[in-house]
Amino acid sequence: MAVRSAxxxxxxxxxxxxxxxxxxxxxxxxxxxxxxxxxxGGLDIxxxxxxxxxxxxxxxxxFTGYQNGTIYCTGGLEPDLQxxxxxxxxxxxxxxxxxxxxx
Numbered sequence: 384m385a386v387r388s389a390x391x392x393x394x395x396x397x398x399x400x401x402x403x404x405x406x407x408x409x410x411x412x413x414x415x416x417x418x419x420x421x422x423x424g425g426l427d428i429x430x431x432x433x434x435x436x437x438x439x440x441x442x443x444x445x446f447t448g449y450q451n452g453t454i455y456c457t458g459g460l461e462p463d464l465q466x467x468x469x470x471x472x473x474x475x476x477x478x479x480x481x482x483x484x485x486x
Contacts, residue, residue: 399444399465401458404475412436412448415471419446422467441467 407415419439420426424446427438436448444459454471458464 398460399458399468402456402468404454404471405452407448407452407454407475409436409450409452411474412452412454414474415446415454416448418470418474419467422463 413436416426416437416439419441422441424439424441427440430436430438434450436450438448439446441464442459442461443457444461444464445457446454447456448454454475456464456468461467
C-alpha cells in the first residue's frame with residue numbers, strides 16, 4: 384500500500400494507488416463493469432467524455448472503461464480494493480494470457 388501525506392498537516396493515511404489496464408477487449412471491459420456492480424459499485428449514467436464506455440464508483444474509487452480498451456481506477460481507501468484489482472487482473476489476463484504488469 385502507498386503511504387500518502389495530507390500536505391503539511393502531518394496526517395498520514397494508507398491507500399491503494401491508481402491502476403491502469405490496457406488492451407482490454409470490450410467484452411472483458413463490460414465483464415469488469417459487471418464485477419464492480421456485483422461488489423457494490425454504483426454505475427454512473429452520465430459519462431464525461433466521448434471515449435468513455437462506462438464509469439463505476441466504489442466508495443471514493445472511480446473506475447472508468449474507455450473505447451480504446453483501457454480501464455483506469457483512481458485508487459482509494461476501500462478495504463477490498465486490492466482484492467478487486469486482483470480479480471480484474473485475472474479477467475484481463477484470462478483473455479490475453481500473461482503479460483507485462485500494468486502500472
